[in-house]
Amino acid sequence: MVCVHYGPHGERLIRRGVQLSEIIGAPLFVLNVDSSDIDEYNQSKEMYMTVWKRLADEAGAEFIIRKREGRKTxxxxxxxxxxxxxxxxxxGQSAQTRWQELTKRNFINELIGKMKMMDLHVVAVQRMRAGLEETHEEGVIxxxxxxxxxxxxxxxxxxxxxLKGKFFHELHTEFENGLFRIEQEDGKARYLHICDGTLTDSL
Incomplete structure (x- = not known):
């Protein structure tokens, strides 16, 4: 079962799940835990959901959406x-700073503590950046x-x-959807979400 939440990494996670299900010969499930309000609409997330559902259908997987409704993910x-x-x-999991490790309980540890007779596969978000070419076109200024x-x-x-940067157009869409990469003062890259030509993240 692949757990997808939000952002461009979901597609890569699903592809990883497809590979794993084929290796072990097991059915595939794709789960999205929705924490949004009932009446809340997020155009950017709807775009990702469409891609996830299509990938799940192509792989013969069952796509499951569960509302969080105050419960723990x-x-x-x-x-x-x-x-x-x-x-x-x-x-998928991004690396935590040492301060975050000390002040916030690790999501993975909490999940492992509740799992029974299951194996957990964690894909680092940082490594998925290197696979951007699998989900997006080559970046342009x-x-x-x-x-x-x-x-x-x-x-x-x-x-x-x-603000100058590089735009990575998402595959499988005719609209200006994708990621906009900028270089921060500390030298690290930051990726911002673009939906229909409009920035959806805060600067």
Missing amino acids: TDIIVEVAEENEVTQIVI AYLVKNGAEYQLSDEPQGEYS
Whole structure:
């Protein structure tokens, strides 16, 4: 069972799950634990959900959506896994800083503590950045320009504020959906989500 939450890494996780299910000859399940409000609509997430569902259908997998409704995500993951007699769970996890490790209980440790007769496969988010070419087109120089309260994607700088970066267009979509990479002052890259040409993250 592959657990997907939000962002471009879900597609890579599902492909990893497909490979694993073929190796062990087991059915595949894709789980999304939805923490949004009932009436909340997120265009960017809907875009990812469409891709995830398509990949699940192509692989013959069952796509499951469960509302969190105040419960812990780890409880829902284990509950769905037990209902479907899952033996292998695939999740993505970003590395934590030492401070985060000391001040916040590790999600993976909490999940392992609740699992019974299951194996956990953790795919590092940092490593998935290297596989960007599997889900997105080659990056091109682009700009984020301020348009009222929003930031729009542009081929050239405009107005008083233009942020230069690289835009990675997501495969399987005709719209300007993808990731915008900028270099931060500490030298590390930051990836921002673009949906229909508009920035959906905060700068």
